Amino acid sequence: MTRRPHNRVALLLGAVIVAAALALPFLGFAPNRLLSGKGIPLSAVAGGGWNGVALLPFAALLAVPFLRVGRVVNALYAGAGVLSAAGLVWLAGQHAALLAATAAPAARTSFGAGFWVMEAAALLAVLDGVRRLGLGPVGRIAVGALAAALIGGQLATGHLDQLSIMKEYANQRDVFAAAVLRHAALVAAALVPTLLIGVPLGVSAQRSPAVGRLVFPVLNVVQTIPSIALFGLLLAPLSALGVGGVGPVPAVIALTLYSLLPIARNCAAGLAGVPEPVREAARGMGMTPRQVFWRVEVPLALPVLLSGLRITLVQAVGLAAVAALIGAGGLGAIMFQGLFANALDLVLLGAVPVILLAVAADAVLKLASALALSRVGRPVA
16 A cells, blocks of 8 residues: 655655756856856765765655654654755765865856755755744744754855855955945845834824825835836936935935835734724723823734834845945845856855845844734734
8 A cells, every 4th residue: 555645745845856866967067167067966976985974864854755744753854954955065065175176276166956956945844844843933043043053164164165156255255244244234224214214104004094095005106116117216316316326325215115115014004903992991091192002002013013024124135135236235246246247156155145134134033023922912913
């Protein structure tokens, strides 16, 4: 009798992993950064010495679909995903060092399509396993921190130095840190006016339906404008006001305009979700309208507002990369430099930190939302 899978998601991920391992190149090796080079299959990378040990966690991932679902199996599922993700990176660094020993200094070893597909599948297995375990934000952050530590340790020890992306980092070392700081500064500079404008708009929209009918359609229209088009639309009015149409100022203005909708809408939704009997009870205790707002409504609406802030922050981190096209700098400048030079690993050097910043911002604000939620004891809208 055929045994039916207990975890169909794990079964699908396992099939993707096997297909990628067999059909796609795990690494790419080229004589220099501009040429595509040739693909290297996973069998060639994992065939020597102890390299195959790094693939053992994948055996657990492939077995999970046929094991009866429970906390132990789900913990095995998430743990195998973490070790698989770290093991793939270790294998890539190990083989890159082996190739570098006999290759010219200009040669490049890059992650191949197989690596990215398998790495994505392993990380999705971690997310699915964590979800099935029912871990809260603290537990999820702990699992993420473990994965980051296993990969970050390889970076710190120099194990990955011969990979092309790390060679690009070595070439861009002087500007990389400044680009990260500029990127974070753009997001922070947009976040301040977003809160100063968006929160009052949300409060006004909740207090007066007429304001909401006016404000939200306008903000919805702004959201539909492509980012490049919005940067272009800002050139003329900013020039007329004596402000340059390129640089960080128009970037911050555009990011602020994009960020207003989730903040204002979630602020209004959070306040609207406060039960009216709670307000009446506060007024019955002799609280003034100001006291009712700050001591009752704001604490109860805070989880929803933080959810909107999370959406805003993640969105702003991504859009700030596009702002490099108008001279705002940041990690987007490295990405576009790589695009113009046809250097994929230079593009990744800018793109990967953007992804990590967005993931970190999402995790921190999810934790803050959970803490706020635990204080009010009601679900986030």
